[in-house]
Amino acid sequence: MFGNDRSGSRVGISFEHDAAWGPSTASSMLLPIPENKREIPCDDCPHASKCEVDFLECSAFRNWAQSGDFRDSDVGRLIRGAK
Numbered sequence: 001m002f003g004n005d006r007s008g009s010r011v012g013i014s015f016e017h018d019a020a021w022g023p024s025t026a027s028s029m030l031l032p033i034p035e036n037k038r039e040i041p042c043d044d045c046p047h048a049s050k051c052e053v054d055f056l057e058c059s060a061f062r063n064w065a066q067s068g069d070f071r072d073s074d075v076g077r078l079i080r081g082a083k
Helices: 011-021 048-054 059-067
Strands: none
Touching: none
């Protein structure tokens, strides 16, 4: 709690931070989001419903999530629990 505020609110923290270090610029940062070269590999995969229910992912999905591309031979290969 801060001062006489019994609600446990941390209202004053933002103002103190801004005064000491300036306002945050985190929302103005551009993140390196990969450009998808292909559509998600799960659309045509026979394992898609099982992966969705059991929270699994294959090699093609992992590669697609990281780079936006995958090899056709990786669809349904090396299926394991998603991280």
